[in-house]
Amino acid sequence: MVALMVCALTFWPNWSPLQAASAARIDTPAQAEFRSQTLPPLGFAARETRSNPQANAAPGATMVAIAAAPDRPRVDLATTLGQGDSLGRMLQRVGVGSGDAERVSNLVAGAVPLADIAPGTRFAITLGARDGPGEPRPVDHIAFRARFDLALDLTRNGSALGLSSKAIAVDETPLRIRGLAGSSLFLSARAAGVPVGAIQQYLQTLDAHMSLDAVQPSDTFDLITAYKRSAAGEAEAGNLLYAGLERQGHQELQLLRWGDQGEFLGSGEMDQGGGATSLIMPVAHGHITSLYGMRFHPILGYTRMHAGVDFGAPYGSPIYAVADGFVSFAGVHGGHGNYVRLEHGSGLGSGYGHMSRIAVSPGMRVHAGEVIGYVGSTGLSTGPHLHYEVYRDGHTVDPLSVHFAMHAGVDHATQAAFKARLAKLLLVKPGAALSPLGSGRSPAFAGPR
Numbered sequence: 001m002v003a004l005m006v007c008a009l010t011f012w013p014n015w016s017p018l019q020a021a022s023a024a025r026i027d028t029p030a031q032a033e034f035r036s037q038t039l040p041p042l043g044f045a046a047r048e049t050r051s052n053p054q055a056n057a058a059p060g061a062t063m064v065a066i067a068a069a070p071d072r073p074r075v076d077l078a079t080t081l082g083q084g085d086s087l088g089r090m091l092q093r094v095g096v097g098s099g100d101a102e103r104v105s106n107l108v109a110g111a112v113p114l115a116d117i118a119p120g121t122r123f124a125i126t127l128g129a130r131d132g133p134g135e136p137r138p139v140d141h142i143a144f145r146a147r148f149d150l151a152l153d154l155t156r157n158g159s160a161l162g163l164s165s166k167a168i169a170v171d172e173t174p175l176r177i178r179g180l181a182g183s184s185l186f187l188s189a190r191a192a193g194v195p196v197g198a199i200q201q202y203l204q205t206l207d208a209h210m211s212l213d214a215v216q217p218s219d220t221f222d223l224i225t226a227y228k229r230s231a232a233g234e235a236e237a238g239n240l241l242y243a244g245l246e247r248q249g250h251q252e253l254q255l256l257r258w259g260d261q262g263e264f265l266g267s268g269e270m271d272q273g274g275g276a277t278s279l280i281m282p283v284a285h286g287h288i289t290s291l292y293g294m295r296f297h298p299i300l301g302y303t304r305m306h307a308g309v310d311f312g313a314p315y316g317s318p319i320y321a322v323a324d325g326f327v328s329f330a331g332v333h334g335g336h337g338n339y340v341r342l343e344h345g346s347g348l349g350s351g352y353g354h355m356s357r358i359a360v361s362p363g364m365r366v367h368a369g370e371v372i373g374y375v376g377s378t379g380l381s382t383g384p385h386l387h388y389e390v391y392r393d394g395h396t397v398d399p400l401s402v403h404f405a406m407h408a409g410v411d412h413a414t415q416a417a418f419k420a421r422l423a424k425l426l427l428v429k430p431g432a433a434l435s436p437l438g439s440g441r442s443p444a445f446a447g448p449r
């Protein structure tokens with residue numbers, strides 16, 4: 001450095017940019033100078049190697065071998081339980097010995113079933129000093145969240161590991177959010193703080209009951225989703241529980257998750273079956289050969305809506321009225337062939353096509369189970385079967401879904417339970433679940449999840 005400074009001063013008037021010096025241009029005094037500026041051990045090792053190529057930085061006069069590298073007294077690490085992983089395997093992967101891994105697993109299993117620990121759970125682990133070279137490090141401390149509401153802590157105390165568990169307060173007040181639909185229901189709900197998954201469930205539920213195009217910017221969305229938050233600060237959204245849409249202060253749609261299959265039913269659907277009537281099968285031993293929905297029509301040769309359900313049944317089998325009602329049509333009806341249409345009240349109707357013979361006439365009252373005709377193959381039909389339709393407010397609906405809805409609403413106890421749950425859910429204040437969990441909070445909501 002001194003030499004370079006001298007040069008720079010000497011040639012001051014002709015100052016030019018510094019260039020990287022190649023090794024060949026550094027003379028012996030300069031090399032010594034550079035060496036004195038480097039980290040001494042590295043410099044000495046380099047000199048040692050040069051003077052004795054066989055040594056190759058081996059211990060020499062200036063470098064003394066030590067018996068072993070000093071071990072760090074402790075190691076702090078973090079690891080995550082993988083999908084399909086086990087606690088023991090995960091511990092061994094980060095260097096815990098098999099004995100300790102087994103001890104930890106057994107201790108934890110005493111507090112919580114190991115299968116309950118969710119993949120993705122993070123573990124903070126401290127390993128202590130080894131007893132000897134090559135030995136695995138002993139577990140000094142492990143801390144993790146075994147469940148949403150439970151923290152576990154394992155600490156070494158002498159030669160034994162002790163386990164302490166800490167319950168974490170969890171509040172399950174459902175998350176209710178209301179707001180104006182605006183130009184984009186999705187963006188408005190997102191801006192109002194609705195979790196994306198809940199918005200998707202809400203839109204799917206709405207879509208199954210009305211046209212999403214019919215939602216107006218001035219409509220109010222109202223959704224309630226299962227929600228839990230812990231005193232440690234995390235929150236988890238669960239399934240959508242309620243989907244509502246209001247228009248000018250009036251309930252356009254009120255849908256409640258109901259039953260094990262997670263269907264959404266409206267209070268209207270619950271009332272419909274309230275008269276203790278349930279649909280009976282329109283043919284005695286028919287089996288369904290074609291469902292409601294889009295299908296390729298074998299005679300027309302193209303895909304079109306199949307607006308009913310087909311029951312395969314022998315030619316001449318009796319066809320029964322599915323519910324009490326009156327005959328609004330009986331006669332030849334285009335592709336339906338010989339066709340009977342019944343009206344059952346509350347906007348519900350049923351239709352029966354391809355009959356070989358009709359047994360009723362328009363205006364007649366019929367009772368559930370009464371014979372109204374016989375299976376045939378008239379109209380657009382490839383063989384004897386009953387084409388059975390259900391109408392609601394003049395439009396066909398899937399006959400199997402109506403069958404379900406009417407059964408679901410049959411008894412008054414179910415209706416009462418439905419109304420009670422709806423009323424209870426609607427007591428949840430919008431945004432209540434977003435307030436901080438702590439002092440003065442209401443007791444944990446113990447409602448449906």
Ligand SMILES: [Zn+2]
Pocket residue numbers: 290306308309310386387388
């Ligand atoms: Zn059909």
